[in-house]
Amino acid sequence: MSGQSMFADTLRRLSRNPLAVAGAVVILFFLVMALFPKCFSEHDPNRINILRILDPPSARHLLGTDDLGRDVLARMVYGARISLSVGFVAESIAIGIGLIVGLLAGYYGGRADAVLMRFVDIMLCFPSFFLILSVVAFIGPSIWNIMIIIGITGWMGVARLVRAETLSLKERDFVVAARAQGAGAARIMFRHILPNTLAPILVAATLGVAGAILVESSLSFLGIGVQPPTPSWGNILTAGKDNIEFAWWLSLFPGLAIFVTVLGYNLLGEGIRDAVDPRLKGR
Amino acid sequence: MGRYVLRRILVSIPLLIGISIITFVVINMAPGGPIGVASDMNPKATAEYRERLKAYYGLDQPVHVRYIRWLGRMAVLDFGDSFSLDGRKVWDKIKERIPVTLLINALSMSLIFLIAVPIGIYSAVRKGSVFDRISTVAVFTGFAIPTFWLALLLMILFGVHLGWLPISGLVSLEYDALSLPLKILDRAGHLVLPVFLAAFGGLAGISRYMRSNMLEVIRQDYIMTARAKGLPEKVVVRRHAVRNALLPVITIFGLSIPGLLGGSVIFETIFAIPGMGQLFYQGVMSRDYPLIMGILTIGAFLTLLGNILADVGYAVADPRINTERAG
Numbered sequence: 001m002s003g004q005s006m007f008a009d010t011l012r013r014l015s016r017n018p019l020a021v022a023g024a025v026v027i028l029f030f031l032v033m034a035l036f037p038k039c040f041s042e043h044d045p046n047r048i049n050i051l052r053i054l055d056p057p058s059a060r061h062l063l064g065t066d067d068l069g070r071d072v073l074a075r076m077v078y079g080a081r082i083s084l085s086v087g088f089v090a091e092s093i094a095i096g097i098g099l100i101v102g103l104l105a106g107y108y109g110g111r112a113d114a115v116l117m118r119f120v121d122i123m124l125c126f127p128s129f130f131l132i133l134s135v136v137a138f139i140g141p142s143i144w145n146i147m148i149i150i151g152i153t154g155w156m157g158v159a160r161l162v163r164a165e166t167l168s169l170k171e172r173d174f175v176v177a178a179r180a181q182g183a184g185a186a187r188i189m190f191r192h193i194l195p196n197t198l199a200p201i202l203v204a205a206t207l208g209v210a211g212a213i214l215v216e217s218s219l220s221f222l223g224i225g226v227q228p229p230t231p232s233w234g235n236i237l238t239a240g241k242d243n244i245e246f247a248w249w250l251s252l253f254p255g256l257a258i259f260v261t262v263l264g265y266n267l268l269g270e271g272i273r274d275a276v277d278p279r280l281k282g283r
Numbered sequence: 284m285g286r287y288v289l290r291r292i293l294v295s296i297p298l299l300i301g302i303s304i305i306t307f308v309v310i311n312m313a314p315g316g317p318i319g320v321a322s323d324m325n326p327k328a329t330a331e332y333r334e335r336l337k338a339y340y341g342l343d344q345p346v347h348v349r350y351i352r353w354l355g356r357m358a359v360l361d362f363g364d365s366f367s368l369d370g371r372k373v374w375d376k377i378k379e380r381i382p383v384t385l386l387i388n389a390l391s392m393s394l395i396f397l398i399a400v401p402i403g404i405y406s407a408v409r410k411g412s413v414f415d416r417i418s419t420v421a422v423f424t425g426f427a428i429p430t431f432w433l434a435l436l437l438m439i440l441f442g443v444h445l446g447w448l449p450i451s452g453l454v455s456l457e458y459d460a461l462s463l464p465l466k467i468l469d470r471a472g473h474l475v476l477p478v479f480l481a482a483f484g485g486l487a488g489i490s491r492y493m494r495s496n497m498l499e500v501i502r503q504d505y506i507m508t509a510r511a512k513g514l515p516e517k518v519v520v521r522r523h524a525v526r527n528a529l530l531p532v533i534t535i536f537g538l539s540i541p542g543l544l545g546g547s548v549i550f551e552t553i554f555a556i557p558g559m560g561q562l563f564y565q566g567v568m569s570r571d572y573p574l575i576m577g578i579l580t581i582g583a584f585l586t587l588l589g590n591i592l593a594d595v596g597y598a599v600a601d602p603r604i605n606t607e608r609a610g
Contacts, residue, residue: 122301125590127582129545130563134309134579137567214429218549221431224567240435241553244450248439255432263427 010199013275020271026264030257034081043071045078046229054247064249066239075231076254082232083258086147087213093151094212095158095205099197102162103189107170117163120156128153132215133224141224150212158204165197199276206269210262217258233258288595295587302583303357307350310576362577367569373577377559383453384551384558388543390474391481392536399486400532403493407501407528408520418490425487430546434480434553441476449473451555480550485539492535496528503527530601537593541586 014020033040043061049069057064063072105116135149169175170193178192219225220234221241228235233254240251337343344352356363362373406415442450449455453473454466461469500506501524509519547560555561559578566574 118297118301122298122305125298125302125541125583125586126305126579127541127544127586129548130541130579130582133548133563133567134575137570137572137575138309210427217429218431221429222549222552222564237432237435244435244438245443251432251435251439255429255435258429258432259427262429263423266423266427 010272010275014271017271017274019267020275023264023267023269023271026260027268030080030084030261030264033077034084037074037077037081040077041071041074043074045070045074045231047071054243054250056247057249063253064247066236066250067243067247072236072250072253075236076233076257079231079233079236079254080257082143082226082230083213083216083234083261086143086150086216086226086232087209089147090150090154090212090216091205091208093148094155094208095201096155097152098155098158099162099194099201101155101159102197103166103193105159106163106166107185107189107193109167113163116159120159123153123156126153129215129218132219136219136224141219141227143226143230146216146219146225150215154208154212154215158201158208161200161204162197165200166193169193169196199272203269203273203276206265206272210265210269213258213265214262284599287598291591291594295591298587299584302580302587303354304350306576306580306583307353309579310353310572357580362580363573365566365574366571367565367574373573376562376574377577377581380557380559380562383556384544384547384560387474387477387481387550387556387558388547390478391485391543392539394478394482395485395489396536398482399488399490400493400529403490404497404520404525404528406490407494407497410498418494422487422491425483428483430480430483431549431553433483434476434550437476437480438553448475450476453556477550477554477556481543481546484542484546488539489532489535493528493532496531497524500524500528530597533596533600534593537589537591537596540589541582544582544585 047070049065052061052065052069054067055061055065055069061071061073063076066072066075101116101120105113131153132149135153136145139145139149166189170188175188175192178188183192216225216232217234217237220232221237223235223238225234226232236254237251240247240254243250334343360374362377364370365373365376402418406412406418409415438450441448449472453470455461455469455473458466458469506519506524509523510516514523544560547558548564549560550556551558551560552564563575563578565571566578
């Protein structure tokens with residue numbers, strides 16, 4: 001079986017899974033929203049209107065206004081851009097670090113493996129949310145800092161995954177053959193081993209984006225993530241908490257967006273897992 | 284067994300050293316070093332004063348000397364003085380906050396155990412049934428709901444609209460005037476939402492975990508033997524399957540400590556509960572570096588302790604684990 005047909009096979013299994021398809025549709029919807037915000041709301045997300053403070057949902061402001069009279073729908077639409085890109089970039093950083101650490105540890109084994117994996121163990125000893133908050137306190141909150149911090153505190157799972165895959169792959173005949181042909185360590189790791197670990201990495205990455213979006217929204221909600229006036233789903237909810245007695249719409253809608261997006265990524269991730277390895281289904 | 288515990292602790296020592304090194308590095312990442320905040324913002328701080336301050340804190344010493352000295356202070360829980368106005372010892376501030384956080388997390392752990400384990404067992408036994416499907420959907424929902432959002436919604440529903448539950452603090456304003464039974468009721472009412480929310484994340488995870496353990500165990504040969512000799516299904520499930528499926532859950536409780544600690548930052552902040560999480564949040568907001576590092580160190584230490592307890596607990600519960608060789 002060629003690689004192409006295996007990919008097509010997986011894609012076909014994935015498209016027969018209604019939950020995974022639903023997840024993909026949700027993700028696609030928010031991606032389109034992030035790319036073309038003007039199609040979803042004609043309001044300016046940062047336009048303050050003191051005459052319309054905390055207006056409930058109406059024909060003019062479909063999801064109401066916030067404590068500065070800004071349109072909530074517009075802030076959510078532009079917030080999609082921020083929340084999704086933070087999730088995506090942060091997880092890419094995590095995957096990048098995890099991939100390199102895992103490949104090196106698995107391929108070289110011995111002392112390198114021991115040192116790198118002890119480092120993973122040590123990183124896992126810090127309660128991740130505590131670690132993230134501490135680092136933010138030191139280097140200050142900004143979108144870029146948040147992406148980097150979530151990335152460098154979230155790579156350990158991927159490293160363990162890639163290491164385990166590498167350990168078993170490096171004994172396989174095709175790797176031995178590549179080495180016999182004189183391929184260097186870097187070439188073997190990146191050309192021969194890496195492509196074979198992509199399926200589990202894709203699953204981990206999809207679930208990881210969901211996790212990163214949740215962490216970003218928690219941080220922004222606490223006021224230590226994306227800083228106002230830049231809208232993010234999390235920091236709109238901060239206003240919801242401050243006005244909890246008067247404005248339910250400020251609390252309900254942004255959280256719903258986070259929930260649906262995270263659910264979408266989780267369903268797609270689980271779907272990919274089942275499609276890649278049908279034997280694991282239902283476990 | 285004693286030797287196993289001892290060896291397990293010895294193996295953790297390199298981890299402990301690693302934790303301390305990372306913490307030390309983070310402290311020295313602070314803009315202007317550990318004394319930056321104390322002197323940079325102060326217009327009266329002359330260069331000479333800064334040198335004196337550096338010497339006072341031993342910052343004129345080479346890195347390894349500073350590390351060793353710092354380690355010595357950590358060992359006796361001396362995290363220094365808080366940067367906040369009261370300037371109290373960090374450990375004293377943390378110490379008085381621990382019981383509340385511990386109480387809420389212990390209650391939520393019990394809640395998780397009481398609800399998640401039966402759900403997991405029942406969905407595994409009736410795999411594919413309506414109950415199993417509903418609980419699977421609930422688990423996926425549970426994984427995706429941001430806890431702080433759920434907290435807001437429950438506060439709006441039970442606190443603002445229905446007025447059943449208080450939404451902030453540990454006791455009401457008129458607490459001191461209440462009679463004893465009302466005092467107890469008042470405290471319990473304040474705990475309902477925080478405990479439920481602290482448990483929420485774990486409910487989904489552990490019921491899912493229990494379900495897959497149970498499915499694993501039910502396929503084993505000895506279960507078939509038990510069925511084949513004519514035992515009623517209830518006995519097979521309760522006496523034979525559940526016991527073995529529960530074993531790995533013991534480890535999960537030890538391993539869930541970091542998640543619970545992280546979660547306590549969120550729910551203690553939302554509900555204005557004076558626990559360790561809220562203290563940590565306040566420290567982060569006011570850049571109280573000694574406090575932040577103190578709590579981070581304690582958090583890492585507790586996590587490591589949780590890992591050890593998980594391993595030891597598993598070894599105690601499961602005699603198949605060879606404590607002579609495993610290490």
